[in-house]
Amino acid sequence: MNNNNTTMGENERIRLVVLGGAGVGKSCIVRRFLNNTYSDKYRSTVEDLYSREYDLGHMTLKVDILDTAGDMQFPAMRRLSIATAHAFLLVYATTSSPSFAAIKQCFEEIREQRPDFKEIPIVVAGNKQDLASTHREVQIEDVSEWIFCDLPKLRAKVLECSAKSDFNVRDIFRTFLTLSKIMPKPGDDTTGGLKRRSSAYVSATSKGKNRAPSPAEGRPNHLAASSTSEGLGGEAKAKPRSRSLIRRSSRKTKQQMRDAQSNSEDCNVQ
Template sequence: MNSTTTMSDYERIRLVILGGAGVGKSCIIKRFLTNTYISKYRSTVEDLYNREYDLGHMTLKVDILDTAGDMQFPAMRRLCIATAHAFLLVYAVTSAPSFDCIKKCFEEIREQRGDYQEIPIVVAGNKLDLTSTHREIPIEDVSEWVYCELPKLRVKVLECSAKDDINIREIFRSFLTLSKIFPRDTEESSGLKRRSSAYVSASKAGRRTASPAPEKDKPGTSEGKDTLMKPRSRSLIRRASRKTKQQMREAQNANDDCNVS
């Protein structure tokens, strides 16, 4: 998806989940879709899940593709990467080799997708519930790799637990923000069912005025209640400018007085 993609292009998204064997990719999906957790391990070849979400201003159709954790099917893996609109890279915080695995997954993405910097990516460290007794990958190491070593990406890093249902929904909410379906930090960017109140407010505000209120004049502040969108007079600005210059000269003179030759 490039920067010129319109909102209608987001009506159907294919999310591909990559990571090593046994890190909990399938468990994350099942916890999110059915709120269930199965401790027994079963290797995955390829599972596809389809869901629709009503966001109010649009219906989002999501294909979630759960891939194999090993490299037995390279052609299938290349096809998954080529057709993805977003990636979830999963490692286990208790396994250093699993972190190395998602680094290799990212290199595959970078090699095959020329638009990789525009693709939403979430890097999730699963098995957070085991960190009290065993941790091999600090989140600081993951953040350093993502934000310092890699080129600028549309990415988010977090840790989660499919077993204890920690940050599972946050993983999938993050794709709404990273995909720019909802603006960053809006109240309902965390929602998947009803229309964002921030989205509605922005739409109505756009019809009323062409420019937003200054930061200190926003409603809810002590000055903003009666001065919303009120321009400052030019004479007041000039007086403030002269006063600032005068203060700078006085400060300079004071500094000169402190210099002893």
């Protein structure tokens, strides 16, 4: 994987690998995001790969989501998934202290195998937030202290979610785009979420545009990229920007610079 930041082309494929202990709800999060479905029935995962395509207006993003096993029975598959990932989702359960220890072990495996681990977008998600009020065993402050104080500076974000109640699930995947600089920060996202690419939408938006050819097959660069798109799934605007919009964009840029400066502190608990 190339460690240099590059601008993503019009068509790009990325791989998100989901890691965590057994029974924390990794598959439930993925299915809630992709299909908006949820089931209480537990089925042990060996390895499931989901592929989707999204139109972000300025580019087509092809996403492979690899849902891995929660136990350690398949070490070779686990090493391969870590080696080929462009981003990681580390899932623990807010109701299980051992599950927090499990993602710490997952991170150590990433650090051992990936010299570029500091540049890889990582989201740490505490699932089962709907049960946290009565069964909480892991405080989000402890997770944040581990990520932002105990470890080297990472391109990471911590949040809690619930696959069952559909709380913060889409925010997990939006966060990957902001961490990778494909999209602006969440406060600048004005379109409300990811939008699946349909053939009708593609034919309408590609009219009169000279689209670049698909990139050569093979593993692409990591997620780091820059973009000026204003939202996920939003169609590119052809109209000139108004002065008021330019002023607002200028204020957003200054705010992002201030945020970047504040994030450079040694211990940034989010």
